[in-house]
Structure formats: structure tokens, C-alpha cells
Amino acid sequence: MHPLVQNKHDLVSVGDAIGNVVLDGKHPRGWWIGFLAGFAMLQVLAISVAWLFYMGVGIWGINVPTAWGFAIINFVWWIGIGHAGTLISAILLLLHQKWRTSINRFSEAMTIFAVMCAGVFPLIHMGRPWFFYWLYPFPNIAGMYPQFRSPLTWDVFAVTTYFTISLVFWYIGLIPDLAALRDQARNKWQRIGYGLLSLGWRGSAIHWRRYEKVYLLLGGLSTPLVLSVHTVVSFDFAVSIVPLWHATIFPPFFVAGAIYSGFAMVVALAIPIRHWYKLEDLFTDHHMDIMAKVMLATGFLVTYGYFSEIWMAWYGHSLYEWGTTIERVFGPYGWSYWALIFFNCAFPLVALWSRKVRRSEFWLEMVCISVLIGMWFERYVIVITLTRDQVPTEMRELLPKKQGGGGGHSIMENAP
């Protein structure tokens, strides 16, 4: 058994190691680098969104049948990343994996931000985001109503529930921590702020008993929730009749991909945090090792999914399935398929077998970034399938925007 905490630590030193990060408010150099990089990219987002609202969603090059384009690529990517936080807090809780306690809180925080990022894309894709409430059933005389048989409406409920429950789970878990911060507060304002947020928690035995019960039940609810959310997201594709989308493997394939990319994001964030805030004793090399092994396992599940897609297309003897597969692998967007294979399978699944890589901050970070790029390409590859529809007039290159021309290749030419 590896110790979950390295070196000599007791209740006070662990509390201080974590509490001081928050209470001192001193930011190491790495924090500033990360903050400024993030802030700069936020400005790019602001400019892009302003341009998008001015020009309309056409700047994404979307058109029927590629009606969603980048918006759904980014949506699925972010929501998948978010799932790791719930997985770590809920499923590992039910499995009594004690090592989760080092990482569960910030994974949950990561989840909340990831779901918010995911939510941005459907909102701006609407073109008129101030009408977002039309997605919900409410009494109105506009002559419009949600269509409850549609996966897109399921998605609205799934993502809303997922965000709310993630927030509740995170906050309930945080109440005793906030009380600890309140009691170690350095000044009056910290004391008031954390005091209000901790609701006057005093560690009472009956409160703890209820708290533990709620926490366990929320874990039990979040586990099917996280599976259901990404299943519903995969239904957005699988319920359609597009070749290679209309597949029963999509829900488990999507869930495995979500866990894969989510763990990559958790580790990619944990490594700089432990490095710059000097938390190596709490997030140990052993933690990195375990998380890397989970990534290795889910990476193989995802790779099996890629194999299965090609196998079923070939074995199913469907002209359209096989033609779309050839188009996907060798067509004008074939480079993105091979990028996906390299970033998601070839590099991580070879590198992660090495114990040295799993325990090296630098190399594990590289692997995680590779997985994050690869999983983005996975969704890109799925979505650009639509650029080769079954009618020659619908064959064009849409992403990135390229109007006119297009479609020298025909799916029929490549079909066997």
C-alpha cells in the first residue's frame, strides 16, 4: 500500500497546507502565467463572440446539413471533460477509493467550469441567446413548444440537471471545508465571507450523520447521471440516420471518451497546481500513477470504439457506412482522423505503459495535453462526417468555412 499522504503530516499540517493556499492569497509565478494566458484567450473569445453576434452564426461556415459545426464540437468536448469531476467524486466514492480525497474537490470545481464552458456554445449557436428560455416548457402564446421526443430537448434537461447537481454536490462537500477556512481566517472579511458560505457549520454529530448520508446518496445519483448525460449527448448524433452516427456503440463510446479526456484535464490541472503550490505531499506521484492507469484503460476503450466503427462499417456491408468510413480516413479531412489516432491512441497509449512517464510531471502533462487535443479531434471527425452527405449537391467542405466549389470527391466514387 502506498501512503495517500507523503512525509509527516497530521490534521493541522494538512489543513494548513490547503488552507494557506486560499487564505494567504499569495500567488506563485505560475499562477500569474496561467492567469494572464487565460485572460488573454478570454479576450479572443470576447472579440469572436462580438463578431459572431454582429455577423451571425454563418461565420462558422455552418449550413444544412452541418447545422451545428464548431458549436457542437466544443460543446461535446467540454461536457465530456466535465464528467471526470463527477466520476471522481461519485463513482470513486461508491467504490471506496480513498485516494480520491486529494483531488475530488478541485475536480468538482473543474467540472462546474467545464459545464459552464459547454453551455456557452449552444447558447451562442442560437444566434439570439437572449431567447434561451424558449428551450424550456413554459406556458406561452407564441405557438412554440419543446418537442419532448427530440434528443436536443433531452440535452437541455440533462445539461441543466447536470450543472445543478454538480454545483450541489460540490457545495455540500465544501461546507465543512468552508467552516475550516472560517475558523482559520486571517482577517475579518475572510471570516465573514467564509462564515456566510459555511452556513454556521459546527461539526455536530447529527449534522455529520445527515451530511454523510446526503453525500453518499448524491454520489449514487450522480453516477447514473453522469452516464446518462453523455449518453444523451451521444443520442444527439446516434438518433439521426447519418452513416457512422446511427450506431448503438455511441453511448458507451462517448462515455469512455468523456472519462478519458476528463481525467486528462484533471491531471493537466493538478500537475501545475501541485508543482507551484508545493502540494506534492498531498497529490503524490502515486496519485499521478493511478490516474494515468485509469487513462490507459479508458484510452483502450476509446480505441476499441474507433476499431469497432470501422469494423461494423465493413462487416455491415452498407454502401454508405463504408463509403463514409473511406471518406473519413482518406478524404479531404483525412488528416484530422490521423491526428485523432496519433494524439488519442498512438502517443498516449504507448507512453502510459511506462512507469517513468506516469510518475514524471513533464511527460504526464504532455500525454494529457495530447489526449485533450485528440479528444477534440474525435468530435471534429464525427461532425465533419456531415460534409459528405448522400446527395452530390450536399458534398462540400464546410469547416473551416470555404464557400463554393467543394465536393470534387464523391462518396460513390470511393465506395466499393
Place this chain on the structure above:
Amino acid sequence: MSTTIEPTTAPHGPGHGADPDAPKLYALLAGFGTADDLVVATRRAAAAGYTLMDTHTPYPVGDTADALGYPKSEMGAVMFIGGLTGACSGFLMQYWNNAYGYSLNIGGRPYLSWLSFIPITFEMMVLTAGLSGLFGLMALCGLPRLNHPLFNSANFDRATRDRFFLSVEAADPKFDLEATRAFLTTLNPLTVEEVME
């Protein structure tokens, strides 16, 4: 009863008993260094007949809740009822809207195409069960409560850190300041203090 008590650390000094606004004694608070000490002490205090007690610990110590005789948590029932309500209302909302409120004929499927209603029913169940968990927890625990008398204690901020407290309330029928203090001292606490309301 509290008028017979002469707290040694009363904020206004001795002789306040005549003053109706003077703070009353809320509890005796014993602090222990380890969870094991606290469990032993709680069991002995319960055996001695004290009933209005509570423990305060930085992390859950289930044995103390058992020793205090707290029942199994009622949160399961709260969340079950909440979830059931959400599931039923979610399903009925879809059915009513599709069949009566705003009838949509999608591909000739029946208005009660219940298979398509399962995802939203499930999501509504999780949503309401989770929210009833949060609000049920707050309601049953009486939170938020920022002004609890125990926060008047000088040591109590260690209850979230490294100290394990047992409080015996002055309202307990068996409570007697000197006798209870003497009893608590026999349990090997690190501190015993009076906490005023």
C-alpha cells in the same frame, strides 16, 4: 435552573444573576485530542444519563453519533420522496403537454410515446432528489445558523481543525454545573469550559 449557576467566566463578572439580560450558561464544552478519546467519553457520558449532548468534530466520527443515540439519518426518505415527486411530475408534464397542452404529431407516433419521455423523467428525478437533499439537509440541521452559542467559546474554532468536542447542555435534566464539570474532568479532556448563550 440557570439562576443557581455561578459561571466562573461570565463576561460581566460575578453577581449578574439578578440581571435578566445577563448571558445564561448554554453548555459545558470538553475538548479532546483524539477521536478515540471523544468516543470513549461520549459513551461514558451517555451511560451516566446525560441526554442533551452533542459532539463537534473536524471529520465525521460515526461512533459518537451512535453513542449519542441519534437515529439513522432521515435524508434517504427525504430524497426518495423528492425524487419520486420530480420523476412523476416530469413524466406527467411531457405526457400532458404532448397529448393535451400542445399536441405534436411527430412521425405519427402515439402521444404517449413513453420511451421518449424516459430521459427527461430521469433527469427530473435526479434534479429534484438532489435539491431536496440540499434543502432537506439545511432544514433538518437548522442551517444556516450563524449565531450558535457554541461560537462564543474561545476554543471552538479548533472543532474544524484538530480538536474533538463534547458539549453537555445546561438544559439537560441531569445537568449540574459542579457535578457535571467534575464528571467531565474524569474523562481526561484537554479542556473543560463554560459556554454562555
